[in-house]
Amino acid sequence: MRPTIIGIAGGTCSGKSTLTRALSERFVDQTAVMLHDNYYRSRPDLPLAERAALNYDEPAAFETSLLISHLRALLAGECVEMPTYDYVHHDRAEPTITIRPRPVIIVEGILVLTEQELCDVCDIKIFVDTDADVRLLRRIRRDAVERGRSLESVERQYLQTVKPMHELYVEPSKRRADIIVPEGGSNLVALDMLTHRIQRIIEDHAAPGAS
Ligand SMILES: Nc1ncnc2c1ncn2[C@@H]1O[C@H](COP(=O)(O)OP(=O)(O)O)[C@@H](O)[C@H]1O
Ligand SMILES: Nc1ccn([C@@H]2O[C@H](COP(=O)(O)O)[C@@H](O)[C@H]2O)c(=O)n1
Numbered sequence: 405m406r407p408t409i410i411g412i413a414g415g416t417c418s419g420k421s422t423l424t425r426a427l428s429e430r431f432v433d434q435t436a437v438m439l440h441d442n443y444y445r446s447r448p449d450l451p452l453a454e455r456a457a458l459n460y461d462e463p464a465a466f467e468t469s470l471l472i473s474h475l476r477a478l479l480a481g482e483c484v485e486m487p488t489y490d491y492v493h494h495d496r497a498e499p500t501i502t503i504r505p506r507p508v509i510i511v512e513g514i515l516v517l518t519e520q521e522l523c524d525v526c527d528i529k530i531f532v533d534t535d536a537d538v539r540l541l542r543r544i545r546r547d548a549v550e551r552g553r554s555l556e557s558v559e560r561q562y563l564q565t566v567k568p569m570h571e572l573y574v575e576p577s578k579r580r581a582d583i584i585v586p587e588g589g590s591n592l593v594a595l596d597m598l599t600h601r602i603q604r605i606i607e608d609h610a611a612p613g614a615s
Contacts, residue, residue: 405612406479407436408605409509409525413517413581414532415574416461416566417542419588423532424512426589430599434606436478436506440513440522442487443471446496455494456557461514461569468519471511475525478505491551507609508602514570517577528601531581532588536570 410427414420428435443466447455459465474484485500517523517531540562547553553561578584585594 405507405609407505407507407509407609408527409475409479409511410528410530410602411516411523411526412510412512412530412532413514413574413577414588415534415536415539415570416514417539417546418532418534419585419590420512420514420532422589423530423585423591423595424510424589426595427598427602428510431508431602431606434506434609435508435510435602436503438471438475438478438486438503438509438511439489440466440468440471440511440516442489443467444489444496448495452493458494459565459569460494461565462573463515463519466513466515466519468515468522472521472525474503475509475511475522478503478509481505507606514574515577517580518573523577523580529580529582530598531578531584533578533584533586534588536567 412420412424424437428437444460445465445467447458450458470487474486477484482505484503486503488497488499488501489495490497511522511526515522516526517529523529543562543566544555544558547558548555583594583598585591585598589595
């Protein structure tokens with residue numbers, strides 16, 4: 405039986421990863437997680453300072469065609485080597501992660517529902533909706549602690565690219581969602597409903613037609 409692909413989109417720091425983690429930890433052996441961020445284009449031709457100034461919030465920043473081909477391979481029952489990404493150096497990292505086909509594949513990223521072809525491959529489309537001020541506060545802390553950024557760089561990037569691209573690409577993609585989840589992984593009602601749905605998908609996968 406073909407795996408079910410769940411797309412989880414939403415603005416930066418909306419809680420996508422928290423929701424993805426909460427769901428995948430409940431079904432460790434039955435889910436695979438594909439991160440669109442891992443498919444950011446590599447620009448080794450540019451020095452670090454120029455890579456830092458690129459727009460990472462528009463569709464062109466991602467090698468989405470590679471992600472889609474990996475998702476199609478997983479649907480066909482094949483393993484794939486997912487790239488990894490280094491936000492400190494703004495570049496693809498050395499290791500890849502072997503992803504095995506599972507009954508449920510979660511694909512997460514800011515533009516997962518923006519990219520028509522990627523959106524089309526998702527069976528269930530989720531948009532995590534969190535107020536911009538909350539997301540910005542989270543991002544300032546997250547980028548300083550986890551991504552080696554200064555307050556000035558977060559401020560500059562947010563105003564120059566993150567905010568305008570959010571308004572242009574991310575926010576309108578909410579209309580494509582089947583489910584809108586306010587606050588992501590801390591929304592226990594949504595988490596419970598999605599958990600039940602995934603449970604059913606996994607049961608159907610184990611015994612097609614039984615439920
Ligand atoms: N409900 C929440 N309350 C407080 N902090 C949160 C909450 N959800 C996420 N965070 C924090 O916000 C940051 C971004 O969350 P994350 O789930 O990684 O968002 P995204 O994947 O959408 O960028 C992380 O540091 C995370 O710990
Ligand atoms: N070199 C990079 C690449 C991406 N970003 C930012 O990451 C954000 C997406 O990740 P989330 O976990 O926040 O969804 C996106 O808004 C990019 O601006 C970056 O800062 N540097």
